[in-house]
Protein backbone atom coordinates (compact mmCIF):
# COMPACT_ATOMS: atom_id res chain seq x y z
CA UNK A 438 0.00 0.00 0.00
CA UNK A 439 1.23 3.52 -0.83
CA UNK A 440 2.73 5.50 2.01
CA UNK A 441 0.41 7.96 3.70
CA UNK A 442 0.55 11.67 3.00
CA UNK A 443 0.05 14.45 5.56
CA UNK A 444 -0.40 18.15 4.85
CA UNK A 445 0.26 20.58 7.72
CA UNK A 446 -0.49 24.30 7.43
CA UNK A 447 1.58 26.81 9.41
CA UNK A 448 4.40 24.24 9.52
CA UNK A 449 7.36 26.50 8.83
CA UNK A 450 7.68 27.06 12.58
CA UNK A 451 6.17 26.46 16.01
CA UNK A 452 3.69 23.71 16.78
CA UNK A 453 3.10 22.99 13.07
CA UNK A 454 6.78 22.22 12.53
CA UNK A 455 6.77 19.91 15.57
CA UNK A 456 3.70 18.13 14.23
CA UNK A 457 5.30 17.72 10.79
CA UNK A 458 8.46 16.29 12.40
CA UNK A 459 6.43 13.75 14.37
CA UNK A 460 4.32 12.69 11.38
CA UNK A 461 7.51 12.31 9.30
CA UNK A 462 8.90 10.01 12.02
CA UNK A 463 5.63 8.07 11.80
CA UNK A 464 6.35 7.44 8.10
CA UNK A 465 4.10 10.02 6.46
CA UNK A 466 5.20 11.84 3.35
CA UNK A 467 5.01 15.47 4.39
CA UNK A 468 3.57 18.54 2.68
CA UNK A 469 4.72 21.66 4.53
CA UNK A 470 2.85 24.92 4.04
CA UNK A 471 3.25 28.41 5.46
CA UNK A 472 2.76 32.05 4.55
CA UNK A 473 6.35 32.79 5.63
CA UNK A 474 8.62 31.79 2.74
CA UNK A 475 11.85 32.05 4.76
CA UNK A 476 10.88 29.66 7.59
CA UNK A 477 9.14 27.36 5.11
CA UNK A 478 12.30 27.00 3.00
CA UNK A 479 14.47 26.49 6.07
CA UNK A 480 12.18 23.79 7.45
CA UNK A 481 11.93 22.07 4.06
CA UNK A 482 15.74 22.03 3.84
CA UNK A 483 15.97 20.49 7.35
CA UNK A 484 13.51 17.74 6.40
CA UNK A 485 15.38 17.04 3.16
CA UNK A 486 18.71 16.80 4.91
CA UNK A 487 17.14 14.33 7.36
CA UNK A 488 16.19 12.20 4.30
CA UNK A 489 12.45 12.72 4.71
CA UNK A 490 9.98 12.72 1.82
CA UNK A 491 8.84 16.34 1.81
CA UNK A 492 7.50 19.08 -0.40
CA UNK A 493 6.61 22.68 0.46
CA UNK A 494 3.94 25.10 -0.69
CA UNK A 495 3.76 28.77 0.22
CA UNK A 496 0.18 29.82 0.86
CA UNK A 497 -2.14 31.95 2.96
CA UNK A 498 -4.82 29.81 4.62
CA UNK A 499 -7.28 32.72 4.62
CA UNK A 500 -7.34 32.60 0.80
CA UNK A 501 -9.67 29.84 -0.38
CA UNK A 502 -7.78 29.50 -3.68
CA UNK A 503 -4.51 28.96 -1.79
CA UNK A 504 -6.00 26.10 0.22
CA UNK A 505 -7.25 24.37 -2.94
CA UNK A 506 -3.87 25.03 -4.63
CA UNK A 507 -2.14 23.47 -1.61
CA UNK A 508 -4.20 20.30 -2.04
CA UNK A 509 -3.38 20.25 -5.79
CA UNK A 510 0.31 20.63 -4.95
CA UNK A 511 0.14 17.72 -2.49
CA UNK A 512 -1.65 15.46 -4.98
CA UNK A 513 0.78 16.33 -7.77
CA UNK A 514 3.74 15.59 -5.49
CA UNK A 515 2.50 12.47 -3.68
CA UNK A 516 -0.74 11.32 -5.37
CA UNK A 517 -3.16 11.56 -2.43
CA UNK A 518 -3.88 13.06 1.00
CA UNK A 519 -4.56 10.98 4.10
CA UNK A 520 -4.23 13.63 6.80
CA UNK A 521 -4.79 17.40 6.58
CA UNK A 522 -3.82 19.43 9.64
CA UNK A 523 -5.35 22.91 9.81
CA UNK A 524 -2.69 24.22 12.17
CA UNK A 525 -2.02 27.82 11.04
CA UNK A 526 -3.45 30.44 13.36
CA UNK A 527 -2.80 33.90 14.75
CA UNK A 528 -3.48 35.69 18.04
CA UNK A 529 -4.74 39.16 18.89
CA UNK A 530 -4.22 40.77 22.30
CA UNK A 531 -6.57 43.63 23.18
CA UNK A 532 -9.64 44.36 25.27
CA UNK A 533 -12.97 44.00 23.47
CA UNK A 534 -13.61 47.75 23.50
CA UNK A 535 -10.51 48.31 21.33
CA UNK A 536 -11.29 45.67 18.69
CA UNK A 537 -11.85 47.14 15.22
CA UNK A 538 -13.65 45.48 12.33
CA UNK A 539 -10.24 44.98 10.69
CA UNK A 540 -8.82 43.23 13.81
CA UNK A 541 -11.81 40.91 13.94
CA UNK A 542 -11.67 40.11 10.21
CA UNK A 543 -7.91 39.41 10.37
CA UNK A 544 -8.23 36.87 13.19
CA UNK A 545 -11.40 35.23 11.87
CA UNK A 546 -10.01 35.31 8.31
CA UNK A 547 -7.06 33.12 9.29
CA UNK A 548 -8.32 31.11 12.28
CA UNK A 549 -11.87 30.40 11.11
CA UNK A 550 -12.09 30.91 7.35
CA UNK A 551 -8.67 29.28 7.03
CA UNK A 552 -9.95 26.15 8.81
CA UNK A 553 -13.20 26.14 6.80
CA UNK A 554 -11.34 26.44 3.47
CA UNK A 555 -8.87 23.76 4.58
CA UNK A 556 -11.74 21.42 5.43
CA UNK A 557 -13.39 22.11 2.05
CA UNK A 558 -10.22 21.59 0.01
CA UNK A 559 -9.09 18.49 1.91
CA UNK A 560 -12.55 16.88 1.91
CA UNK A 561 -12.96 17.37 -1.86
CA UNK A 562 -9.75 15.40 -2.47
CA UNK A 563 -10.42 12.79 0.23
CA UNK A 564 -13.88 12.08 -1.22
CA UNK A 565 -12.28 11.49 -4.66
CA UNK A 566 -10.07 8.82 -3.06
CA UNK A 567 -13.25 6.82 -2.47
CA UNK A 568 -12.91 5.75 1.16
CA UNK A 569 -10.12 3.21 0.54
CA UNK A 570 -8.66 4.34 3.89
CA UNK A 571 -10.14 6.45 6.67
CA UNK A 572 -8.85 9.98 6.11
CA UNK A 573 -8.35 12.53 8.87
CA UNK A 574 -8.85 16.26 9.10
CA UNK A 575 -7.29 17.67 12.28
CA UNK A 576 -7.82 21.26 13.39
CA UNK A 577 -5.86 23.48 15.79
CA UNK A 578 -8.21 24.69 18.51
CA UNK A 579 -6.90 25.66 21.98
CA UNK A 580 -7.75 25.86 25.66
CA UNK A 581 -9.24 29.09 24.28
CA UNK A 582 -11.85 26.93 22.51
CA UNK A 583 -13.12 25.76 25.92
CA UNK A 584 -12.41 28.84 28.10
CA UNK A 585 -12.50 32.57 27.35
CA UNK A 586 -9.65 34.78 28.55
CA UNK A 587 -9.48 38.55 29.01
CA UNK A 588 -7.47 40.41 26.36
CA UNK A 589 -7.83 37.39 24.06
CA UNK A 590 -11.55 37.78 23.31
CA UNK A 591 -11.51 37.64 19.53
CA UNK A 592 -8.91 34.85 19.53
CA UNK A 593 -11.03 32.81 21.98
CA UNK A 594 -14.17 33.39 19.88
CA UNK A 595 -12.28 32.20 16.80
CA UNK A 596 -11.16 29.00 18.55
CA UNK A 597 -14.70 28.32 19.83
CA UNK A 598 -15.73 28.63 16.16
CA UNK A 599 -13.07 26.07 15.18
CA UNK A 600 -14.56 23.64 17.71
CA UNK A 601 -17.98 24.14 16.18
CA UNK A 602 -16.72 23.65 12.61
CA UNK A 603 -14.98 20.48 13.79
CA UNK A 604 -18.27 18.97 15.00
CA UNK A 605 -20.27 19.97 11.90
CA UNK A 606 -17.55 18.71 9.56
CA UNK A 607 -17.40 15.42 11.49
CA UNK A 608 -21.16 14.95 10.99
CA UNK A 609 -21.09 15.85 7.28
CA UNK A 610 -17.97 13.87 6.37
CA UNK A 611 -18.47 10.63 8.33
CA UNK A 612 -20.36 9.03 5.39
CA UNK A 613 -17.19 9.48 3.30
CA UNK A 614 -14.98 7.80 5.93
CA UNK A 615 -13.35 11.09 6.91
CA UNK A 616 -12.91 11.85 10.61
CA UNK A 617 -12.55 15.40 11.89
CA UNK A 618 -11.05 16.17 15.31
CA UNK A 619 -9.26 19.08 16.97
CA UNK A 620 -6.30 19.40 19.34
CA UNK A 621 -6.46 22.00 22.10
CA UNK A 622 -3.00 23.03 23.34
CA UNK A 623 -2.47 25.11 26.48
CA UNK A 624 0.65 27.26 26.81
CA UNK A 625 3.55 26.52 24.45
CA UNK A 626 6.65 28.68 24.20
CA UNK A 627 6.41 29.41 20.48
CA UNK A 628 6.62 32.76 18.68
CA UNK A 629 2.88 33.14 19.23
CA UNK A 630 3.43 33.25 22.99
CA UNK A 631 6.41 35.63 22.57
CA UNK A 632 4.01 38.06 20.88
CA UNK A 633 1.20 37.52 23.44
CA UNK A 634 3.69 38.07 26.26
CA UNK A 635 4.98 41.29 24.68
CA UNK A 636 1.49 42.71 24.13
CA UNK A 637 0.25 41.78 27.62
CA UNK A 638 3.39 43.35 29.15
CA UNK A 639 2.61 46.61 27.33
CA UNK A 640 -1.02 46.63 28.50
CA UNK A 641 -0.35 45.64 32.13
CA UNK A 642 3.09 47.23 32.56
CA UNK A 643 4.57 43.78 33.28
CA UNK A 644 8.16 42.61 32.79
CA UNK A 645 8.98 40.54 29.68
CA UNK A 646 8.13 36.91 30.41
CA UNK A 647 5.62 37.72 33.15
CA UNK A 648 2.43 36.97 31.20
CA UNK A 649 3.87 33.64 30.05
CA UNK A 650 4.84 32.83 33.63
CA UNK A 651 1.42 33.78 35.01
CA UNK A 652 -0.41 31.71 32.39
CA UNK A 653 1.86 28.70 32.98
CA UNK A 654 2.01 28.89 36.75
CA UNK A 655 -1.04 26.72 37.41
CA UNK A 656 -0.19 23.90 34.98
CA UNK A 657 -0.51 20.64 36.93
CA UNK A 658 2.39 18.99 35.12
CA UNK A 659 4.63 21.84 36.31
CA UNK A 660 5.89 23.19 33.00
CA UNK A 661 4.71 24.88 29.80
CA UNK A 662 4.35 22.54 26.86
CA UNK A 663 6.73 21.99 23.96
CA UNK A 664 5.71 21.21 20.36
CA UNK A 665 6.42 17.49 20.89
CA UNK A 666 3.69 17.33 23.59
CA UNK A 667 1.11 18.56 21.10
CA UNK A 668 2.55 16.47 18.26
CA UNK A 669 2.02 13.29 20.34
CA UNK A 670 -1.72 13.93 20.36
CA UNK A 671 -1.76 14.76 16.64
CA UNK A 672 0.19 11.53 16.02
CA UNK A 673 -2.70 9.65 17.65
CA UNK A 674 -5.39 11.63 15.80
CA UNK A 675 -3.58 10.90 12.51
CA UNK A 676 -3.20 7.18 13.22
CA UNK A 677 -5.60 4.25 12.72
CA UNK A 678 -5.82 4.04 16.54
CA UNK A 679 -8.23 7.00 16.41
CA UNK A 680 -10.41 5.62 13.57
CA UNK A 681 -13.44 5.37 15.89
CA UNK A 682 -13.11 8.96 17.13
CA UNK A 683 -14.66 11.95 15.40
CA UNK A 684 -16.00 15.42 16.25
CA UNK A 685 -13.83 15.78 19.37
CA UNK A 686 -11.76 18.77 20.55
CA UNK A 687 -9.19 17.18 22.84
CA UNK A 688 -7.31 19.19 25.48
CA UNK A 689 -3.53 18.67 25.65
CA UNK A 690 -2.49 21.32 28.17
CA UNK A 691 -0.65 19.58 31.04
CA UNK A 692 -3.70 20.09 33.27
CA UNK A 693 -5.12 23.62 32.92
CA UNK A 694 -8.70 23.35 31.68
CA UNK A 695 -10.94 20.41 32.63
CA UNK A 696 -13.85 19.40 30.38
Ligand SMILES: NC(=O)C1=CN([C@@H]2O[C@H](COP(=O)(O)OP(=O)(O)OC[C@H]3O[C@@H](n4cnc5c(N)ncnc54)[C@H](O)[C@@H]3O)[C@@H](O)[C@H]2O)C=CC1
Nearest residue numbers: 447451452472497498525526577579622624625627628629
Ligand atom coordinates in the same frame (compact mmCIF):
# COMPACT_ATOMS: atom_id res chain seq x y z
N1 LIG B 1 1.41 28.52 21.28
C1 LIG B 1 0.40 28.16 22.06
O1 LIG B 1 0.52 28.21 23.28
C2 LIG B 1 -0.90 27.71 21.48
C3 LIG B 1 -1.15 27.66 20.12
N2 LIG B 1 -2.36 27.21 19.66
C4 LIG B 1 -2.67 27.15 18.24
O2 LIG B 1 -1.73 26.30 17.59
C5 LIG B 1 -1.49 26.77 16.26
C6 LIG B 1 -0.01 27.00 16.06
O3 LIG B 1 0.44 27.95 17.02
P1 LIG B 1 1.98 28.36 17.22
O4 LIG B 1 2.85 27.37 16.58
O5 LIG B 1 2.13 28.66 18.66
O6 LIG B 1 2.02 29.73 16.40
P2 LIG B 1 3.27 30.44 15.71
O7 LIG B 1 2.84 31.85 15.48
O8 LIG B 1 4.48 30.18 16.49
O9 LIG B 1 3.37 29.68 14.31
C7 LIG B 1 2.29 29.76 13.39
C8 LIG B 1 2.75 29.47 11.99
O10 LIG B 1 1.64 29.72 11.14
C9 LIG B 1 2.06 30.54 10.06
N3 LIG B 1 0.94 31.36 9.58
C10 LIG B 1 0.42 32.47 10.17
N4 LIG B 1 -0.56 32.97 9.41
C11 LIG B 1 -0.68 32.17 8.33
C12 LIG B 1 -1.51 32.17 7.18
N5 LIG B 1 -2.41 33.14 6.99
N6 LIG B 1 -1.37 31.18 6.28
C13 LIG B 1 -0.44 30.22 6.45
N7 LIG B 1 0.39 30.17 7.50
C14 LIG B 1 0.28 31.14 8.43
C15 LIG B 1 3.20 31.38 10.64
O11 LIG B 1 4.02 31.92 9.61
C16 LIG B 1 3.89 30.39 11.55
O12 LIG B 1 4.88 29.65 10.88
C17 LIG B 1 -2.33 28.04 16.10
O13 LIG B 1 -3.54 27.73 15.47
C18 LIG B 1 -2.57 28.48 17.54
O14 LIG B 1 -3.73 29.25 17.67
C19 LIG B 1 -3.34 26.81 20.51
C20 LIG B 1 -3.15 26.85 21.85
C21 LIG B 1 -1.91 27.30 22.45
Ligand SMILES: CC(=O)C(C)=O
Nearest residue numbers: 528579580581623629
Ligand atom coordinates in the same frame (compact mmCIF):
# COMPACT_ATOMS: atom_id res chain seq x y z
C1 LIG C 1 -2.37 31.01 22.70
C2 LIG C 1 -3.53 30.29 23.26
O1 LIG C 1 -4.09 29.48 22.59
C3 LIG C 1 -3.98 30.59 24.55
C4 LIG C 1 -3.48 31.73 25.28
O2 LIG C 1 -4.82 29.90 25.02
